[in-house]
Amino acid sequence: MRLSQYLFSTSKESSKEAEYSSHKLMLRAGLIKKFAAGIYSYLPLGYRVLAKISSVIEDEMDHIGAQRLLLPFLQPAHLWKKSGRWRNYGKELVRFQDRKGADFALGPTHEEIITQLVKEEISSYKRLPLTLYQIQTKFRDELRPRGGVIRAREFLMKDAYSFCRNKEELISVYQKMKGVYERIFSRCGLNYKVVEADTGPIGGKVSEEFIALASSGEDKIVVCKHCGYTAKLEKAEYEPLEEAQNELKAMKEVSTPNARTVQEVSQFLHCRPRDILKTIFYQTEKGLIAVLIRGDHQINEAKLKTLLKVKKLEIAGNNLIKEEIGVEPGFTGPVGLDKYRLIADNTVMRSQNLVAGANRKDTHLLNVNAGRDFQPTIIGDIGFPLSGDMCPFCKSRMEVRRGIEIGHLFQLGEVYSRSLKATFLNEKGEEDYFVMGCYGIGVSRLLAAIIEQNHDSQGVIWPPEITPFQAIVIPTSEKTLKVAEDIYQDLKDHGVETLWDDRDLSAGVKFNDADLVGIPFKVIVGDTFLKEDRIEIKTRREAKIEKVRKNMISQRMKELTQDAK
RNA sequence: CGGGAUGUAGCGCAGCCUGGUAAGCGCGCCUGCCCCGGGAGCAGGAGGUCGUGGGUUCAAAUCCCACCAUCCCGACCA
Numbered sequence: 001m002r003l004s005q006y007l008f009s010t011s012k013e014s015s016k017e018a019e020y021s022s023h024k025l026m027l028r029a030g031l032i033k034k035f036a037a038g039i040y041s042y043l044p045l046g047y048r049v050l051a052k053i054s055s056v057i058e059d060e061m062d063h064i065g066a067q068r069l070l071l072p073f074l075q076p077a078h079l080w081k082k083s084g085r086w087r088n089y090g091k092e093l094v095r096f097q098d099r100k101g102a103d104f105a106l107g108p109t110h111e112e113i114i115t116q117l118v119k120e121e122i123s124s125y126k127r128l129p130l131t132l133y134q135i136q137t138k139f140r141d142e143l144r145p146r147g148g149v150i151r152a153r154e155f156l157m158k159d160a161y162s163f164c165r166n167k168e169e170l171i172s173v174y175q176k177m178k179g180v181y182e183r184i185f186s187r188c189g190l191n192y193k194v195v196e197a198d199t200g201p202i203g204g205k206v207s208e209e210f211i212a213l214a215s216s217g218e219d220k221i222v223v224c225k226h227c228g229y230t231a232k233l234e235k236a237e238y239e240p241l242e243e244a245q246n247e248l249k250a251m252k253e254v255s256t257p258n259a260r261t262v263q264e265v266s267q268f269l270h271c272r273p274r275d276i277l278k279t280i281f282y283q284t285e286k287g288l289i290a291v292l293i294r295g296d297h298q299i300n301e302a303k304l305k306t307l308l309k310v311k312k313l314e315i316a317g318n319n320l321i322k323e324e325i326g327v328e329p330g331f332t333g334p335v336g337l338d339k340y341r342l343i344a345d346n347t348v349m350r351s352q353n354l355v356a357g358a359n360r361k362d363t364h365l366l367n368v369n370a371g372r373d374f375q376p377t378i379i380g381d382i383g384f385p386l387s388g389d390m391c392p393f394c395k396s397r398m399e400v401r402r403g404i405e406i407g408h409l410f411q412l413g414e415v416y417s418r419s420l421k422a423t424f425l426n427e428k429g430e431e432d433y434f435v436m437g438c439y440g441i442g443v444s445r446l447l448a449a450i451i452e453q454n455h456d457s458q459g460v461i462w463p464p465e466i467t468p469f470q471a472i473v474i475p476t477s478e479k480t481l482k483v484a485e486d487i488y489q490d491l492k493d494h495g496v497e498t499l500w501d502d503r504d505l506s507a508g509v510k511f512n513d514a515d516l517v518g519i520p521f522k523v524i525v526g527d528t529f530l531k532e533d534r535i536e537i538k539t540r541r542e543a544k545i546e547k548v549r550k551n552m553i554s555q556r557m558k559e560l561t562q563d564a565k
Numbered sequence: 566c567g568g569g570a571u572g573u574a575g576c577g578c579a580g581c582c583u584g585g586u587a588a589g590c591g592c593g594c595c596u597g598c599c600c601c602g603g604g605a606g607c608a609g610g611a612g613g614u615c616g617u618g619g620g621u622u623c624a625a626a627u628c629c630c631a632c633c634a635u636c637c638c639g640a641c642c643a
Contacts, residue, residue: 012592012604013577017636027576037635092642109643143566143641151642159643197643207643218642408643440643477601508603515603526602536602 001469003501007044010513020216022451023148025460029517031447038145038153045517046447048468050156053188053446054135056465057158060184064176066131066160071113073137077103079112083419092140106139111416111438114161118434119422125165125432128424129173133160135443147216149444150404156444162437165426167413170435174206174411177439181210181407188446189454189463192406193230195221206411211403214452219403222385226396233400234302237392238385240294240347249353249367251335257362260330262295265364269355272296277354277368279332281316281325284308288316288324290332290340292376294347294354297383304382308343325359333357333365334374344376345383404449405442412436460518461541464564471557472499472519476507476526484525487535487553491523494554496561498523515540521560523553 014024017034026032031046042050058068077095080086085093086105094106107113114132122130135158142153149155160177164170178194185192190212197209209232211221220233231237259268266273276295281288282304289308293299305313321329325337333356334342348354349370356368370376387400417423417433426432454461462468471491475484481502488500499519501510507526514522524536534547537556548556 009575009593011576015576015636016571016578019637034635090641111643138643140642144637144639146637157643209643405643410643438643442643474602479601504601506601506603506605508601508605511603513604524602528602 001499003472003499004503006499010516018148020147020150020448020452021455022150022214022216022448025451025455025516026148026448029460032149034148038142038151040149040152040154040444042444045468049447049462049466050443052466052468053443054158056187057135057184057441057443060180060187061131061133061160064131064173064180066133066180068134069132070134070136071107071110071117073107073139075105075107075110075113077105079116079420080105083112083416085112092142094139094141107136108138108140109438109440110134110136110159111161111412111436112420115416115420115422115434115436118161118163119417119420122163122434123424125424125426128434129162129164129169131160131162131173131177133158133439146218148448150216150448151218152444155442158441158443160439162439163434164436165424165432166435170411170413170437174409174437177437178208178409181409181439181441184441185210185212185406187463187465188450189466190406190446190450191453193221193223193401193403195230195232196235197232197408205413208409209405210407212406212449212453213401213403214449215402216452217402217404219405221401221403222389222398223401224391224394224396224398227391227394229391229393229398233384234300236385236398237381238389238398239392239395240297240350240389241397246352248369248372251368251373252366253358254364254366255362256331256364259362259364260328265355266295269364269366271355274351275353275355277333277348277351277356279334279357281321281329281332283312283314283316283320284310285312286310286341288320288340289343290334290337291343291345291382292334292348292370293345293383294351296386297345297347299345299382300384303380304343307378307380307382327357327359327361331357331361331363332359333368334370334376335359335365335368337374341377342374343378343380343382344370346379346381347383348376349379404445404452406446406449407441408439410438412438455518458512459516462518462520464520464561467497467518467520469497469499469519470561471496471521471523472501472514472517473523473525474501474507474510474514476510476524478504480525480529483529483550487523487525487550490554491557494558496554496557520564521557523557 009030011028014027018024018027030043033041077086093108138157139154145151145153162173192210192212195209195211197207222236223230256268259265262273262276273295278293278295280291325332352369353367356365358365388397391398414433422434423431451460473484473488475481488498491498520540522538528534528536535550535553536545536547538545
């Protein structure tokens with residue numbers, strides 16, 4: 001492709017809208033263009049990467065016999081009404097009516113459609129297991145799109161669905177799919193972790209996420225470097241760091257005027273946040289409870305709900321607390337609160353001589369100790385881990401990392417086949433519900449994740465399998481333009497995906513653009529050619545230069561691109 | 566949906582406080598010359614409903630009100 005004729009523009013500055021380096025680089029390199037919040041066009045260069053990723057996906061999915069198809073983006077509402085999600089999905093599901101007044105939705109996911117399709121097509125166990133997938137635009141009217149294509153409203157997704165005879169077959173397909181995902185993400189040049197995850201509104205029981213490590217990611221995970229344990233923060237088990245055993249000191253009242261928050265109290269008393277005991281009140285259907293956790297940790301309400309076996313769990317309002325306890329939040333503590341259920345986090349039990357509210361205005365207690373000064377009703381893990389907390393399995397210190405969710409696996413079971421009455425006949429001639437799994441990859445989001453992990457101060461560094469072009473031929477002046485064209489033709493003829501920078505610009509501009517866009521090999525036709533009759537090949541990632549004779553270029557480039565893969 | 570911020574040329578910004586001088590700068594774009602190994606130089610040029618609507622005023626990019634859009638934090642989220 002001649003660059004002068006390619007829809008291609010780079011800029012030195014990125015829009016002020018971009019916060020993440022991947023977003024900035026995608027805009028600067030001219031991969032995408034925004035039209036509304038979370039709505040993007042993929043320009044030719046960006047689209048080439050999407051196409052490359054798609055073909056890696058297709059290649060790997062093919063290995064396990066998954067079949068590609070294309071389902072409608074516009075979905076009739078009646079299937080959604082049957083599954084119950086017409087009401088339950090929330091405002092992310094865009095609903096509208098056609099000219100006849102029939103309800104439709106823009107597809108945010110395709111369980112209903114595919115289940116209906118398979119229900120109509122498959123009636124015998126002999127045709128199972130069956131795995132189908134598509135790569136298609138999804139629309140979710142997100143509350144807050146962010147990070148460019150990291151969380152867009154319209155985005156490209158690969159979604160696969162498996163239909164099995166029974167649970168065992170589902171588990172076997174699921175495991176194969178997990179292997180496929182691992183190979184896809186590795187080929188895309190990604191550093192990722194597999195973590196246990198919640199199933200959310202999709203439903204089902206078992207679920208794992210693939211998280212690409214990135215400081216700009218929205219998801220937090222804990223990683224144990226020692227034994228490899230990884231989990232989403234909200235699901236993570238952990239043990240608080242063991243404190244040195246201190247002698248229990250006598251409890252003592254101190255005046256703490258206007259010091260309410262953990263930060264204020266720790267500053268006022270010159271202690272660490274972890275020396276403070278937080279008391280948070282929740283209203284439940286079983287009455288008001290007090291939840292106790294160490295000052296440096298946060299309460300995980302999902303864990304708390306499970307531990308208490310309650311449905312309703314709401315932070316108690318200031319007025320209610322004042323009425324019940326007789327003091328405003330900030331000065332509450334567990335001592336003397338025996339008539340309420342006291343739920344203590346493990347962190348509280350592992351610490352001695354904590355600072356807690358005295359249930360009196362502007363007053364705290366020093367040296368409060370669980371077991372001696374108050375008796376917790378229930379003790380358990382109800383917090384989020386912090387970096388430095390211990391792995392539940394090997395007791396090593398764990399780290400909290402951020403990442404971008406790039407893939408998600410679900411064992412759905414019979415959730416959709418039951419609601420849509422999708423059955424097949426088993427060996428005994430009886431009707432069974434399909435046992436389903438579904439498996440997603442955020443294809444457009446992968447672009448951002450890959451760039452997050454593969455860039456430097458100059459720009460993007462594309463991994464070899466998904467680079468939009470493998471090489472760019474750069475003549476450094478008019479004198480070498482013709483030779484450059486010959487080389488470009490030669491490379492093209494030999495199947496090397498090549499750009500030819502025929503623009504009338506200074507060499508520096510061309511080098512910088514090539515680096516910004518991240519082309520793995522620059523083929524430079526300049527002084528070295530004029531003086532030494534050699535062409536330079538310079539690599540993007542390592543900036544290594546080798547000099548090659550003109551007639552050897554295509555052969556050498558073929559070798560280099562093969563090696564890179 | 567709560568908190569914070571921003572809307573002036575394709576992009577990045579100044580002007581606004583203190584209304585009138587003035588629609589201005591840099592990048593990019595077009596023409597010509599000159600350059601050509603890491604974002605050159607000179608000369609000329611095109612490009613604007615100052616987010617939208619209303620109000621105040623002799624006069625509004627500038628002051629006031631409402632709305633819209635966008636971004637960030639949070640909540641939310643296959």
